[in-house]
Amino acid sequence: MSVATQTQVCDRPLFIGGSWRPGGGGEWLEVLNPADESVVSRHAVATATDLDEALAAAQTGFETWRQTTPLHRSEVLRGAAALIRQRLDPIARDLTREQGKPLAQARMEIEGCARHFEWAAEEGRRAYGRVIPANQPGLMWTVTRHPVGPVAAFTPWxxxxSQAAGKIGSALAAGCSMILKGPEDAPGGCIALAQALADAGLPAGVLNxxxxxxxxxxxxxxxxxxxxxxxFTGSVPVGKLLAQQAAGHMKPCTMELGGHAPVMVFADMDPIEVAQTLVQGxxxxxxxxxxxxxxxxxxxxxxxxxxxxxxxGAEKLVVGDxxxxxxxxxxxAHDRRLAAVEAAVIGAVEAGAQVRTGGERLGN
Known part of the structure; x- marks a missing residue:
């Protein structure tokens, strides 16, 4: 089933135990193209029973995958990377239709997914241990690396x-299985990654x-x-909530949360050149x-x-589909962000800021 390469309105099913399937409750939610608000796809909604089956599949998949040699894991990831490159154009178009970013940026993101998998494939072959000098004669202390177990991963829209690829590649290279909760606003990219891995020979249940x-x-x-x-990758408030939930069960977390990035421009810089870079960023x-x-x-x-x-530079930007x-x-990407940006502009002006260009919606 190659759902990620369809161009019409298509279904984005769940992937559990190596099978594509609808949610147990039969519910589907629409995914809109943010450029014109047309329906481009719909995603399945997982029930508690679906999640329990995904958990069971991840446990079974882990028992298989942890016994798989790092060399074979590497080969599967490399195979998936090659398939992603072969399918790059249709995957990128689906990404643009669901998320809104320009097609050139979508292509760069999908190419980056292939590189993520290749990098993880090589790192996984080099999960070296250590020999530690002992404090008594006749003793040898060694450290070996073992996969921690099934991972729950949550990725943003x-x-x-690419966010999904980074988590998937690292976990699979280490010998872990995973349940990935992909972004409902733009599910097609995760679908494409899962399909590529399945086609590359990933055992059932290793990725759900x-x-x-x-x-x-x-x-x-x-x-x-x-x-x-x-x-988890996402906002600080949600990250805090998930960290609290994980702490209640003493589970380690990796969090990549929202930034607050400053730019410093010094007087020895070329103002025209640096402004062009700032506009791009x-x-x-x-x-x-x-x-x-x-x-x-x-x-x-x-x-x-x-x-x-x-x-x-901002005024020269071409904004559109x-x-x-x-x-x-x-x-x-969606109306939630539109409302947030409008509120930010209004708040800045009320605080004394001067709008030099833009500041309101363009066209539709």
């Missing part, structure tokens, strides 16, 4: 494919993919004794990036020049 209601899924998975590790993926600049500190001697060049090759910035 702003980079729906679910969608649904995030709070219900995270609470159910983290509380299960089968899950031994939690990995600020408006990439419509600013929906963890490390997107949130504030700029510019030394006084070149402040005015940098501001003028930045405004000019991500599938249009002329587009340099696509729409915000």
């Amino acid at each position: 702003n980079f729906p494919a 993919l679910v969608f649904g209601r995030p709070a219900e899924i995270s609470a159910h998975l983290i509380a299960s004794p089968i899950i031994r590790k939690v990995s 600020k408006f990439r993926n419509a600013g929906q990036v963890c490390i997107s600049p949130t504030r700029f500190y510019v030394e006084a001697p070149i402040y005015d020049q940098v501001v003028e060049a930045f405004v000019a 991500g599938l249009d090759p002329r587009t340099e910035m696509g729409p915000l």
Whole structure:
């Protein structure tokens, strides 16, 4: 089943125990193209029973995968990377239709997924241990690395494919199985990764993919004794909540949370050149990036020049449908972000900021 390469409105099913399937409750939720709000796909909604079956599959898959040699794990990941590159164009188009980013950026993201898998494939072959000098004659102390167990991973909508690839590649290379809760706003990228891994020979149950209601899924998975590790990328408030849930069961967490990135521009910089770089950084993926600049500190001697060049660069950006090759910035991913950005602009103006360009919706 190659659901990730379809171009029409398509179903995004669950992937449990090596099989693509709808949710047990038969519920599907629509996924909208943020450029025109047309329905491009719909994703299945996992029930508690589905999650229990995913947990059982992850446990079974782990028992198989942990006994698989690092060399073979590497071969599977490399095989999946090759398939991702072969399917790059249709996967990227699906990503743009669901998330909104320009097609060129979507292509870069999918190419990055292949590189993630290749890097993990090589690192997994080098999970060396250590020999520690003993404190008594005749003793030898050694440290060996073992997979921690089934992982519950939660990935965001702003980079729906590459964030998933980083978590999947690392866990699988280490010998862990995984249940991935992909982003409901843009599920196609995770679907494509799971399909590529399945086609590359990943045993059933090693990777399971679910969608649904995030709070219900995270609470159910983290509380299960089968899950031994939690990995999350997203906002600080949600990260705190998941960390609290994991702490109640003494489970280790890896958190990549929202940033608050400053940019410092010194007077010995070329103001025109640096402004061009700042425009690229600020408006990439419509600013929906963890490390997107949130504030700029510019030394006084070149402040005015940098501001003028930045405004000019912003005004030249072509905003539109991500599938249009002329587009340099696509729409915000969903109406929640639209409302948040509008509120940020209003709040800044009320606090004394001056709007130099933009500040309101463009077209539709």
